[in-house]
Amino acid sequence: MSQIKPDARSTVSATDIAVSVRNVSKVYGDVQALKDLSLDFPRGELTSLLGPSGCGKTTLLKIIAGLLPATSGQIEVNGKTVTGPGPDRSFVFQDFALLPWASVIRNVAFGLELRGVAKSEREAIAEKYIREVGLAGFEKKYPHQLSGGMRQRVGLARALSVDAQVLLLDEPFSAVDEQTRRKFQEDLLQLVQNEKKTFIFVTHSIEEAVYVSDQIAILLPRPSRVSEIIRPSSFRDKGVDNIRRDPEYLDIVDRIWASLRSYVE
Amino acid sequence: MKNRSLYLKLLSAAIVFGAWEIAGRIPVSYAFPTFIDSMLALFRMIFDGSMFVAYGETLRPLVVGVAISAITGIGLGLWIGLSSRFDWLFSPIFIVMQAAPLAALIPILVMVYGIGLTSKVFVVCIMAMPVIVLNTASAVRNTPGSLKEMARSFQARDSDVLLKIILPAASPVIFSGLRLGVSAGFIGAILSELKITPTGVGDIITYSRSIADYPSMYAAIFSIILLAVIFLNLLEKLENVLFEGNNRGYVSD
Numbered sequence: 001m002s003q004i005k006p007d008a009r010s011t012v013s014a015t016d017i018a019v020s021v022r023n024v025s026k027v028y029g030d031v032q033a034l035k036d037l038s039l040d041f042p043r044g045e046l047t048s049l050l051g052p053s054g055c056g057k058t059t060l061l062k063i064i065a066g067l068l069p070a071t072s073g074q075i076e077v078n079g080k081t082v083t084g085p086g087p088d089r090s091f092v093f094q095d096f097a098l099l100p101w102a103s104v105i106r107n108v109a110f111g112l113e114l115r116g117v118a119k120s121e122r123e124a125i126a127e128k129y130i131r132e133v134g135l136a137g138f139e140k141k142y143p144h145q146l147s148g149g150m151r152q153r154v155g156l157a158r159a160l161s162v163d164a165q166v167l168l169l170d171e172p173f174s175a176v177d178e179q180t181r182r183k184f185q186e187d188l189l190q191l192v193q194n195e196k197k198t199f200i201f202v203t204h205s206i207e208e209a210v211y212v213s214d215q216i217a218i219l220l221p222r223p224s225r226v227s228e229i230i231r232p233s234s235f236r237d238k239g240v241d242n243i244r245r246d247p248e249y250l251d252i253v254d255r256i257w258a259s260l261r262s263y264v265e
Numbered sequence: 266m267k268n269r270s271l272y273l274k275l276l277s278a279a280i281v282f283g284a285w286e287i288a289g290r291i292p293v294s295y296a297f298p299t300f301i302d303s304m305l306a307l308f309r310m311i312f313d314g315s316m317f318v319a320y321g322e323t324l325r326p327l328v329v330g331v332a333i334s335a336i337t338g339i340g341l342g343l344w345i346g347l348s349s350r351f352d353w354l355f356s357p358i359f360i361v362m363q364a365a366p367l368a369a370l371i372p373i374l375v376m377v378y379g380i381g382l383t384s385k386v387f388v389v390c391i392m393a394m395p396v397i398v399l400n401t402a403s404a405v406r407n408t409p410g411s412l413k414e415m416a417r418s419f420q421a422r423d424s425d426v427l428l429k430i431i432l433p434a435a436s437p438v439i440f441s442g443l444r445l446g447v448s449a450g451f452i453g454a455i456l457s458e459l460k461i462t463p464t465g466v467g468d469i470i471t472y473s474r475s476i477a478d479y480p481s482m483y484a485a486i487f488s489i490i491l492l493a494v495i496f497l498n499l500l501e502k503l504e505n506v507l508f509e510g511n512n513r514g515y516v517s518d
């Protein structure tokens with residue numbers, strides 16, 4: 001794994017906001033899942049949504065994806081108001097959502113298939129991303145022949161292959177063991193650098209959020225709101241191997257734990 | 266592996282036929298012929314052509330009825346599964362149809378449609394359709410929501426969701442409904458020939474029983490079972506061709 005090089009990602013100008021959430025509320029029957037939530041996601045960066053279970057992270061992600069309507073408020077992606085799913089966003093599902101009857105390559109190419117891309121073209125693109133997520137050689141396998149981590153990579157490759165500007169990832173690493181998870185986190189950092197896309201990443205793990213994020217939004221229940229936005233700055237350019245030993249990294253982890261611990265019984 | 270399952274099938278056939286032969290020789294009942302006698306009667310009827318004439322009669326209501334049941338059954342099932350209002354309207358009809366004592370309905374059918382082909386097709390449909398409709402509807406309703414959501418996130422059109430998500434996801438259960446429906450259709454076809462007018466294979470059964478030619482009677486029954494088994498195997502082949510992935514196993518979570 002190569003070094004993460006310093007870049008200009010930590011300086012954000014107001015015009016460079018890829019996704020902007022404005023005063024969004026969501027009510028399910030008598031549960032107020034989100035209340036008047038506003039948050040900006042800078043272009044080309046990875047923003048984590050971190051918060052206790054049930055605070056509305058998945059709800060927010062699905063509203064951004066256009067899969068759920070907001071009760072009030074609005075979402076803008078590249079300045080355009082979201083009214084439903086669009087080609088500018090793609091979703092990586094926590095439960096993978098792979099077609100069990102389709103091979104890896106058809107699954108990865110499925111987003112393109114739905115958009116009417118010709119078979120040879122979409123399979124060429126799919127092959128590229130299958131290689132990129134490290135599944136070369138598994139193109140003809142079926143999902144039940146893969147491990148949980150490999151299935152998640154298929155879901156990731158599918159989301160990447162439609163070349164959306166914004167990637168929405170709902171706890172993508174929750175189904176894998178700790179070693180694989182660390183590898184995925186390193187790969188994710190690499191991916192953020194290579195793909196120049198905006199990543200919105202839901203996680204339960206404080207360490208994971210601090211490790212991979214340019215910006216961390218801490219959500220608190222209930223009703224959910226953004227309680228704090230943290231932008232780690234100094235350890236990003238120290239290389240993947242040193243991040244976990246960096247004093248700022250450890251500091252931020254502690255700080256987040258301090259603000260979340262009161263919500264954990 | 267393939268060979269092994271073939272051996273097992275042959276073995277179980279040999280055991281059943283062996284038991285039949287022994288039961289015929291004891292004999293269990295004077296009206297129960299041996300396997301060999303029945304097979305001889307079967308070959309005799311095949312070679313003198315009477316079997317073909319009989320199946321010419323029997324297959325007509327069977328094929329027409331099964332085709333109608335399969336096509337309208339799957340269509341209605343899809344509709345019922347997709348629309349809750351339609352479900353509310355039509356599901357009870359098919360549940361009642363499935364539970365109805367068919368033999369009691371036959372006189373009414375004959376009164377309305379006479380003793381011709383129409384009544385027999387109706388009997389086949391009443392037997393075959395409900396299970397096809399109900400299986401299709403419940404398979405469609407149980408399509409994993411996450412797959413539909415995934416397709417929506419890639420801006421799938423409704424027709425794509427139906428053809429690329431719902432149908433393949435539902436296909437194993439739809440086909441098991443078809444298999445049950447086809448078996449019930451065979452029963453319906455024979456029942457209609459026994460209860461409405463004795464024609465075809467039903468006629469062979471009725472006639473040979475009336476003259477105490479039990480080997481012929483059992484040969485006719487055997488032939489219809491054999492035909493049903495062949496037909497069900499063909500259906501399985503069709504499923505494997507249409508939905509290649511179905512025999513690949515499923516992701517458990």
Ligand SMILES: Nc1ncnc2c1ncn2[C@@H]1O[C@H](COP(=O)(O)OP(=O)(O)OP(=O)(O)O)[C@@H](O)[C@H]1O
Nearest residue numbers: 028029031033052053054055056057058059060204
């Ligand atoms: N379809 C629904 N109908 C009713 N209430 C819902 C629905 N989906 C979510 N909720 C409620 O909204 C709240 C937020 O749910 P959400 O799934 O967004 O939480 P989350 O932050 O993703 O939790 P987790 O970290 O456990 O995945 C919860 O209290 C949940 O009970």
Ligand SMILES: [Mg+2]
Nearest residue numbers: 057058059170
């Ligand atoms: Mg969630």
